[in-house]
Amino acid sequence: MEWVGLANYAVFMAIFIGIYAILALGLNIQWGLTGLFNAGIAGFFAVGAYTSAILTGPAMDGRLGGFELPVAVGWLGAMVAAGLIAWPIGKVTLRFRSDYLAIATIGVAEIIRLIAKSEDWLTNSARGLNNLPRPFGDLDYLYSQLAYLGLVLGCLAAAYLLVEHQFRSPWGRMMRAIRDNETAAAALGKNIAYRRLQAFVFGACLMGLGGALLAHFNRSITPEGIDPMIATFLIWIMLILGGSGNNRGAILGTAVVWIIWSMSEIVTDQLPTEVAIQAKYIRMFLIGLMLQLVLRFRPEGLLPEEPTRRSGGPKSDGGGS
Amino acid sequence: MSHTQTGGPILSVAGVSGGYGGADILHGIDMTVGPHEIVGIVGPNGAGKSTALKAIFGLVQVRGGAIRFENRDITGWAPNRIVRCGIGYVPQVDNVFREMTVAENLEMGAFLRRHGLDEALERVYTLFPDLVEKRRKAAGSLSGGQRQMVAFGRALMLDPQLLLLDEPTAGLSPRYREQIFQIVRDVRAAGVAVLLVEQHAKQALAFCDRAYVLASGRNRAEGTGPGLVADREIAQMFLGG
Amino acid sequence: MDLLSFVNFYLIPGIVLGAIYALGAIGITLVFGVLRFAHLAHGDMATLGAFLALALVTGLGLNPWVALPFAMAATAVIAVTLHWLFYEHLRRRSAILTVIASLGVALMLRAVVQVIWGADSQSYVGGITRPESYFGIRIKDRELWTLGATVALVIGLQLFLTFTRWGKAMRAMSDNPDLARLSGIDTRLTTALTWTIIGLLCAAAGFFLGINTELKPLMGWYMLLPMFAAAILGGVGRIEGAILGGMVIGIAEECSVLFLPAEYKSALAFVILLIMLAVRPTGLLRGKVL
Numbered sequence: 001m002e003w004v005g006l007a008n009y010a011v012f013m014a015i016f017i018g019i020y021a022i023l024a025l026g027l028n029i030q031w032g033l034t035g036l037f038n039a040g041i042a043g044f045f046a047v048g049a050y051t052s053a054i055l056t057g058p059a060m061d062g063r064l065g066g067f068e069l070p071v072a073v074g075w076l077g078a079m080v081a082a083g084l085i086a087w088p089i090g091k092v093t094l095r096f097r098s099d100y101l102a103i104a105t106i107g108v109a110e111i112i113r114l115i116a117k118s119e120d121w122l123t124n125s126a127r128g129l130n131n132l133p134r135p136f137g138d139l140d141y142l143y144s145q146l147a148y149l150g151l152v153l154g155c156l157a158a159a160y161l162l163v164e165h166q167f168r169s170p171w172g173r174m175m176r177a178i179r180d181n182e183t184a185a186a187a188l189g190k191n192i193a194y195r196r197l198q199a200f201v202f203g204a205c206l207m208g209l210g211g212a213l214l215a216h217f218n219r220s221i222t223p224e225g226i227d228p229m230i231a232t233f234l235i236w237i238m239l240i241l242g243g244s245g246n247n248r249g250a251i252l253g254t255a256v257v258w259i260i261w262s263m264s265e266i267v268t269d270q271l272p273t274e275v276a277i278q279a280k281y282i283r284m285f286l287i288g289l290m291l292q293l294v295l296r297f298r299p300e301g302l303l304p305e306e307p308t309r310r311s312g313g314p315k316s317d318g319g320g321s
Numbered sequence: 322m323s324h325t326q327t328g329g330p331i332l333s334v335a336g337v338s339g340g341y342g343g344a345d346i347l348h349g350i351d352m353t354v355g356p357h358e359i360v361g362i363v364g365p366n367g368a369g370k371s372t373a374l375k376a377i378f379g380l381v382q383v384r385g386g387a388i389r390f391e392n393r394d395i396t397g398w399a400p401n402r403i404v405r406c407g408i409g410y411v412p413q414v415d416n417v418f419r420e421m422t423v424a425e426n427l428e429m430g431a432f433l434r435r436h437g438l439d440e441a442l443e444r445v446y447t448l449f450p451d452l453v454e455k456r457r458k459a460a461g462s463l464s465g466g467q468r469q470m471v472a473f474g475r476a477l478m479l480d481p482q483l484l485l486l487d488e489p490t491a492g493l494s495p496r497y498r499e500q501i502f503q504i505v506r507d508v509r510a511a512g513v514a515v516l517l518v519e520q521h522a523k524q525a526l527a528f529c530d531r532a533y534v535l536a537s538g539r540n541r542a543e544g545t546g547p548g549l550v551a552d553r554e555i556a557q558m559f560l561g562g
Numbered sequence: 563m564d565l566l567s568f569v570n571f572y573l574i575p576g577i578v579l580g581a582i583y584a585l586g587a588i589g590i591t592l593v594f595g596v597l598r599f600a601h602l603a604h605g606d607m608a609t610l611g612a613f614l615a616l617a618l619v620t621g622l623g624l625n626p627w628v629a630l631p632f633a634m635a636a637t638a639v640i641a642v643t644l645h646w647l648f649y650e651h652l653r654r655r656s657a658i659l660t661v662i663a664s665l666g667v668a669l670m671l672r673a674v675v676q677v678i679w680g681a682d683s684q685s686y687v688g689g690i691t692r693p694e695s696y697f698g699i700r701i702k703d704r705e706l707w708t709l710g711a712t713v714a715l716v717i718g719l720q721l722f723l724t725f726t727r728w729g730k731a732m733r734a735m736s737d738n739p740d741l742a743r744l745s746g747i748d749t750r751l752t753t754a755l756t757w758t759i760i761g762l763l764c765a766a767a768g769f770f771l772g773i774n775t776e777l778k779p780l781m782g783w784y785m786l787l788p789m790f791a792a793a794i795l796g797g798v799g800r801i802e803g804a805i806l807g808g809m810v811i812g813i814a815e816e817c818s819v820l821f822l823p824a825e826y827k828s829a830l831a832f833v834i835l836l837i838m839l840a841v842r843p844t845g846l847l848r849g850k851v852l
Contacts, residue, residue: 097852099600107832118825285673291666404746418737433746
């Protein structure tokens with residue numbers, strides 16, 4: 001009875017947490033490792049979602065698509081597409097301070113949103129792309145969800161290992177050491193610029209993957225499905241609250257914030273409709289406020305970043321968190 | 322801004338230690354400056370000479386010792402408090418507002434003045450007549466020597482009793498260097514004591530009344546300018562032979 | 563299309579939009595120059611200013627142009643308060659954290675506007691205004707007022723910055739903040755003054771946008787990219803640059819419908835921004851590069 005419902009809901013939540021955690025890890029590699037402020041997460045997310053949808057979805061009149069490629073190809077395509085968008089943006093703006101990247105990524109996200117809304121032939125505009133294939137979609141409801149959760153967790157584990165490896169490598173430690181020090185970064189020259197671009201693109205690929213995962217879970221993607229500012233912002237607060245620079249922190253932060261966000265949605269859904277609409281914006285306000293409070297009182301987050309070892313020498317597991 | 326009793330130093334630094342961030346650069350230095358003296362600080366690279374000036378002006382943390390100016394303990398004071406009580410500071414680099422005119426640079430130096438701006442401007446233009454015709458030009462467009470004059474002038478606008486100069490001739494050609502030293506003499510003649518850090522030890526010592534030799538954040542020698550120049554041992558050990 | 567039609571349907575609206583962008587870009591360039599970070603809440607602060615004016619119009623029945631100065635003053639106070647609440651403690655730590663905080667402030671401001679005034683479009687005055695005709699050039703009264711007010715504000719600001727003690731202090735802080743501190747300039751007061759000016763300009767920009775088009779909670783956010791593009795195009799830290807950049811982008815945007823689908827107007831600002839950063843990051847009038 002209710003147990004099944006609860007179990008279903010828990011799995012449902014876990015899938016979302018898993019997907020957003022992948023996004024948070026992507027952001028961690030951009031921000032936590034490299035100090036890049038990506039304010040257009042929703043854009044890369046959308047690119048991934050739409051690319052996968054176009055590659056795997058059924059044919060429709062007057063619209064690009066109908067390739068009906070396997071889902072795995074779609075997801076790979078999502079990552080590639082997101083990376084391709086990230087590359088030129090990074091190339092132009094990463095020479096400068098992160099402020100410029102912030103503005104550029106806001107622009108990218110905005111353009112992508114416009115394209116999603118307006119280009120019928122590509123994205124089917126407001127109607128979106130539907131009937132997307134979902135792995136294990138034919139199973140019974142709970143098993144289907146569980147199977148998908150397994151997939152998501154698999155992707156998350158792979159992402160975690162990849163990102164963690166980056167953090168712990170000698171390059172990673174150096175990146176973190178110079179992250180806040182622009183003069184040092186400039187002195188180290190082209191190599192660093194290339195590595196920063198790499199980190200930016202890699203993070204974007206993860207964000208594209210997250211988009212694809214969500215699109216296939218919902219079996220559809222529409223432009224209004226997710227408010228881009230909220231999506232971008234939620235990931236940021238997930239990372240900062242969890243602990244930027246710490247990958248386990250990123251996952252923890254995602255879980256905490258998503259649970260708070262969903263719970264608050266349940267609460268406000270109970271309210272009468274007029275108030276419910278206001279409530280949505282009040283939730284937005286509170287999330288924004290939460291970021292300020294975290295930045296003020298616990299900027300290192302729940303799981304602070306492990307300090308880089310200055311002595312060089314063999315890699316050691318970071319002591320405590 | 323009062324003068325102390327004649328004969329006593331206006332600045333006394335006693336046992337001062339400190340530095341940036343974690344490590345100390347200064348390890349208990351002592352020095353004094355009298356009311357109309359030109360005092361030099363010389364020594365090898367990394368001796369802590371510039372840091373000593375910054376410690377006096379409140380730009381680096383002082384973790385031990387005391388700094389007194391005109392009988393007041395100014396240890397640990399913030400720069401804008403120190404500037405108020407009569408010490409001017411000219412940094413080595415970035416010492417003018419490049420986009421602002423010469424006149425505006427001087428006005429900014431006088432930001433804390435309630436009155437007497439015009440007289441102060443007059444005094445500075447008298448000291449640096451070259452600046453008069455340049456006063457509407459952007460400071461960044463001037464030659465190195467003239468920029469230094471603007472930098473000095475800015476610091477003099479509040480009529481300080483003591484001027485701290487951090488390597489005033491750095492990056493200047495020998496001709497301008499001599500010009501700067503002459504300006505320092507003129508500043509002293511106008512009634513201001515000068516404490517300056519210099520890399521070109523021999524030239525500086527030639528016109529300093531007294532000087533301190535610092536190395537590794539400690540006092541190594543002290544004496545009159547010409548006296549130190551003549552001392553071969555000191556020249557060998559600390560002043561690059 | 564003849565010249566007169568071009569002027570009436572593209573150039574005039576472009577100039578008006580350009581004036582609005584110029585006001586916003588001046589604020590952005592001031593924050594870049596004096597405070598040294600990208601103020602991502604700039605657009606939403608303009609939205610707030612516009613809606614505060616609306617509140618005075620609907621609540622007290624004021625003429626919108628009478629409500630404007632009050633809205634500007636209120637926004638100025640709010641700007642200083644927001645700095646004190648959310649940015650002050652971060653400035654000492656790292657500039658990029660202030661940028662992140664400003665994104666959060668943008669979201670909060672937008673949420674406040676949406677909660678209080680709702681998401682529907684609103685207007686200061688109802689009905690349709692007919693443009694007046696001057697020698698064949700058709701321009702609405704409110705457009706003339708907008709241009710006039712913008713010119714007045716800009717001239718006032720330039721006079722302030724050039725001739726007053728505190729205006730020069732702001733320029734000194736923008737030029738060389740360490741030297742400013744060494745000279746005894748009170749950087750906290752100068753910062754507060756800068757935010758006051760930002761608030762005034764934001765409210766004006768929002769108001770002009772609202773009175774010439776309509777008021778919507780996202781109106782300021784959609785201006786953010788063009789305003790930043792204008793500031794960077796003109797040269798960061800240069801007020802003349804912000805004005806030039808604003809006019810260029812405003813006119814370009816209005817003329818872009820001649821060859822671009824209307825939805826992509828804002829894409830133009832973005833493209834200009836990227837091109838400037840790639841080719842000439844100091845901008846047309848050689849400003850700073852952060």
